[in-house]
Amino acid sequence: MQTNILTIDAVSLSLAKGIILNGGAVAFPTETVYGLGANAFDEGAVKNIFAIKGRPADNPLIVHVHKDYDISSLVSFVPDYAKKLAAKFLPGPLTLVYKSCGKVAKSVSCGLDTLAIRIPSHSGAQDFLKYVDIPVAAPSANISKHVSPVSAEHVYADLNGKIQLVLDGGKCTGGIESTVLDCTGEVPAVLRSGLITREMIEECVGVCNEYKLRKGEVARSPGMKYKHYSPNCKTMLFAFDKADKAVEEYKRQTSNGVKTFILCDGATAKLVGVENILNLGDSENEIASNLYAKLREGEDKAQLIIAISPQKQDGVMVGVINRLEKACKQ
Numbered sequence: 001m002q003t004n005i006l007t008i009d010a011v012s013l014s015l016a017k018g019i020i021l022n023g024g025a026v027a028f029p030t031e032t033v034y035g036l037g038a039n040a041f042d043e044g045a046v047k048n049i050f051a052i053k054g055r056p057a058d059n060p061l062i063v064h065v066h067k068d069y070d071i072s073s074l075v076s077f078v079p080d081y082a083k084k085l086a087a088k089f090l091p092g093p094l095t096l097v098y099k100s101c102g103k104v105a106k107s108v109s110c111g112l113d114t115l116a117i118r119i120p121s122h123s124g125a126q127d128f129l130k131y132v133d134i135p136v137a138a139p140s141a142n143i144s145k146h147v148s149p150v151s152a153e154h155v156y157a158d159l160n161g162k163i164q165l166v167l168d169g170g171k172c173t174g175g176i177e178s179t180v181l182d183c184t185g186e187v188p189a190v191l192r193s194g195l196i197t198r199e200m201i202e203e204c205v206g207v208c209n210e211y212k213l214r215k216g217e218v219a220r221s222p223g224m225k226y227k228h229y230s231p232n233c234k235t236m237l238f239a240f241d242k243a244d245k246a247v248e249e250y251k252r253q254t255s256n257g258v259k260t261f262i263l264c265d266g267a268t269a270k271l272v273g274v275e276n277i278l279n280l281g282d283s284e285n286e287i288a289s290n291l292y293a294k295l296r297e298g299e300d301k302a303q304l305i306i307a308i309s310p311q312k313q314d315g316v317m318v319g320v321i322n323r324l325e326k327a328c329k330q
């Protein structure tokens with residue numbers, strides 16, 4: 001199958017709609033990462049998404065809708081705090097998990113009685129979702145476990161020959177996936193950290209829990225248990241206060257002839273002062289925005305990436321550190 005990358009216009013949108021309504025898959029940009037979309041009402045199309053990615057069958061998908069879509073046809077209950085959060089943060093990088101009313105294909109939620117819904121703010125995503133005007137189930141458009149794609153070229157590198165169309169909306173500015181928030185309980189609980197932080201959610205609705213997977217417990221967000229976001233080269237992760245050890249390791253590996261790069265934020269890059277640096281930048285949002293692009297750049301250049309966690313550990317950095325830990329999981 002030939003894979004075409006097309007900019008988003010009336011022609012490519014109409015092509016995309018045809019593919020989606022015929023049970024196919026289309027990659028599209030969002031403000032976080034690129035998604036691989038299929039008709040959420042079509043069981044075969046959704047199963048095909050799992051097959052294309054090699055995604056574990058128990059890791060549910062997020063349904064994407066445009067901003068005027070009436071989600072009351074998809075979910076059975078929307079708590080007041082979720083309405084407040086939606087009013088403040090949507091469209092945007094926040095996915096809300098509700099009790100499902102079972103209208104979408106079963107494999108979307110892998111048999112769970114909940115449904116994750118996202119309204120992306122990217123104008124290309126909105127155009128695409130408006131044009132098809134049905135809920136689109138979409139995981140990130142990478143091969144399972146690989147680094148999520150933040151450009152059409154990244155999608156192409158992973159899925160060339162496996163899908164017909166990549167809608168090209170340029171580089172994603174957000175850079176890490178949406179915050180996933182469980183809205184089925186009395187109070188919201190963060191299942192996956194992202195750009196809408198727990199602090200921002202608390203400020204809006206007063207209280208927000210953070211869900212931590214305990215040993216032996218069934219994951220509420222099954223994606224949490226997998227190795228993820230990993231570059232195709234060796235990786236190591238050091239905490240910020242072990243930066244000196246990271247430099248020692250860099251020197252040792254380099255002198256053994258291993259092409260090694262240190263991945264860290266701008267301030268840490270100055271501190272460690274080594275030659276081969278993958279610099280994530282300075283502000284929180286810059287670091288998140290550059291993370292996946294730098295991991296992909298790293299796998300192209302390096303045999304080993306040594307990552308150093310940022311010094312700051314709250315806000316957006318919770319999501320960044322979580323991705324780094326999963327990317328470097330052995």
Ligand code: TXA
Pocket residue numbers: 030032033034035036059060061062093095097109112114115116118120138139140141176177178179180191192220221222223224
């Ligand atoms: O920013 C994003 O969310 C991107 C773009 C494409 O929208 N999508 C994305 O999808 O990251 P994916 O499939 O890579 O991650 C979906 C996450 C997984 O951790 C999954 O376990 C969780 O959402 N999830 C999906 N449905 C769920 C549900 N019903 N209950 C709990 N967690 C759910």
Ligand code: MG
Pocket residue numbers: 139140148
């Ligand atoms: Mg993913």
